[in-house]
Amino acid sequence: MSARYLSRFKFVILLLILIAGGLLAGCSRDTGTEPAAPIAVDRPNDESADVPAVNEPLVQMLPTPAASLSPPPSPTPAPTMTGDPVRAAIVATQTAAANPPTPPISASTPAPSLMSEPMPTPSGVYSWTLKVxxxxxHYISEPPPDADVYRVDLSVAPESFRQQMAYLKDNGYTPIDFYDLSTAIVxxxxxxxxxxxxxxxxxxxDSYEVVYPVFQEYGFKGTFFIITEFVDSEREGYMTWPMIEEMAQAGQRIESHSRTHPDLATKxxxxxxxxxxxxxxxxxxxVGYRPRYFCYPGGTYNExxxxxxxxxxxxxxxxxxxxxWHGFNDRxxxxxxxxxxxxxxxxxxxxxxxxxxISGKKPG
Ligand SMILES: [Zn+2]
Known part of the structure; x- marks a missing residue:
């Protein structure tokens, strides 16, 4: 082989090395931009193990992307409502009424900030079954004289209800919502x-007239399952949208009970x-947030x-x-x-x- 051919051969080899190097560099760049693989976090079963705070490491810890999730409910009134002076006065009253009763929360439960953070998507990979x-x-009122047995059975007298809530308050119970429960489970x-x-x-x-004032007095939060068409049509004996909106702004949780309360198993x-x-x-x-929890009308449903x-x-x-007992798999x-x-x-x-x-838990 002549020297000229040899140098041309070297040149071709050099060119090939350069091309291969470029390809490799490209590959490694691609790898860098790929979504990170789900991080397997080895959670010890030991209950005393340090549980991370909800608002930072959690999002990276859970393997499911949260991109499709809209922000969870915030009890803060929407700022857009303050333009109109009448509206502003209503909001101011509601805010004043809403803010003082913060439910008692243990130091390790960052409940208020939780609601402003992205909700962890239930993954079911690491979860507790909790006893809560x-x-x-249903009704917190005296049934009418002509009420049938079902109506009577569904009615708790306001005085009994107040007694029950006072018992919870006096004995250190803390009403939580389904967002708290889901977060605790997953x-x-x-x-x-x-x-x-x-x-x-x-x-x-009576949810508005009896329950809500008691909850404001005690700083309790409840979950109210609403049948939306009953409210739209202003059906007698049901809450109106302004009442429901006021309760939502005060931190009560409004969730879904369907549009018309049908037997869903037949739909x-x-x-x-x-x-x-x-x-x-x-x-x-x-209410300003997308409800994530549902109550089956009449308790009927199917797969x-x-x-x-x-x-x-x-x-x-x-x-x-x-x-x-409540877990991820039966959510x-x-x-x-x-x-x-x-x-x-x-x-x-x-x-x-x-x-x-109470508050018992087991892995599952
Ligand atoms: Zn119902």
């Missing part, structure tokens, strides 16, 4: 020592979407109902079945504790005491 009573109320954040969830189905007028897929998505969008327009709820980014749903079938007309204060204490295992 979810009380199910992210293993600590709940207050005696957590309890107070739910009110159907959006009756077609389109019918389910109309009922479930419709209610969610209507509520979002009124397709759950499927549609998941597709519409709901995070959980409650039934009318009895029970108090669309969380059970509740029924409050009846005949529930005495002694029975109330027994129902929420749960054999002394």
């Amino acid at each position: 009573p979810i009380l199910m109320y 992210a293993q954040t600590e709940l207050p020592e005696k957590p309890i969830l107070l739910t009110f189905d159907d959006g009756y007028l 077609s897929r389109d019918g389910l979407i109309w009922e479930i998505l419709g209610a969610q969008e209507t509520l979002a327009a009124h 397709e109902t759950i499927q549609v709820l998941q597709e519409l980014d709901y995070w959980g749903a409650v039934t009318t079945e009895n029970g108090s 669309f079938e969380w059970r509740r504790v029924r409050m009846r007309n005949t529930t005495t204060i002694e029975e109330f204490q027994r129902l929420i005491d749960l054999e002394g295992a």
Whole structure:
């Protein structure tokens, strides 16, 4: 081989090396911009292990992207409402009424800031099953004289209700909401020592007239499941949108109970979407956040109902079945504790005491 051919050969080799180097550099750049693989976090089962604060490491810790999630509810009134002086006066009154009663929270539970942070997407990879009573109320009023047995059974007398709430207050219970519960289940954040969830189905007028003032006095928060068409049509005996909006601004949680309260187990897929998505969008327009929790009307549902709820980014749903353990896998079938007309204060204490295992938890 002549020297000329040899140098041309060297040149070709050099060129090949340069091209290969460039390709490799390109590859490594690509790798750098790819989404990070889910980070497996080895969570010890030891309950005393240090649980990270919700608002920073959590988002990186959970493997599911949160991009599709809109911000969770904020109890702060929307600033756009302050333009009109009349409106401003209403907002000022509501804000004054709303802010003082901050529910007592244990030092390790950053509940208020939680609501302004992106909600961790339930991953189910690391989760607890928690024993937290979810009380199910309907009417908080005396039933009318002609009421049938069902109506009577669904009615708790205002005096009994006040007695029950006073018992919770005096005995160190802290009402939480479903956002707190989900976060505790999937992210293993600590709940207050005696957590309890107070739910009110159907959006009756007494939720505003009886329950809300008691909650403001005690700094309690409840979850109110609303049937949106009943409110749209201003049905007698139900709350109005201004009442519901005021409660939402005061930190009460407004969640979905469908548009018309049908038997969802008999609905077609389109019918389910109309009922479930419709209610969610209507509520979002009124309360300023997208409700993530659902209450099955009449307690009826099937696999397709759950499927549609998941597709519409709901995070959980409650039934009318009895029970108090709640985990990630059964999040669309969380059970509740029924409050009846005949529930005495002694029975109330027994129902929420749960054999002394309040705030019990087990991996699962
Ligand atoms: Zn209902």
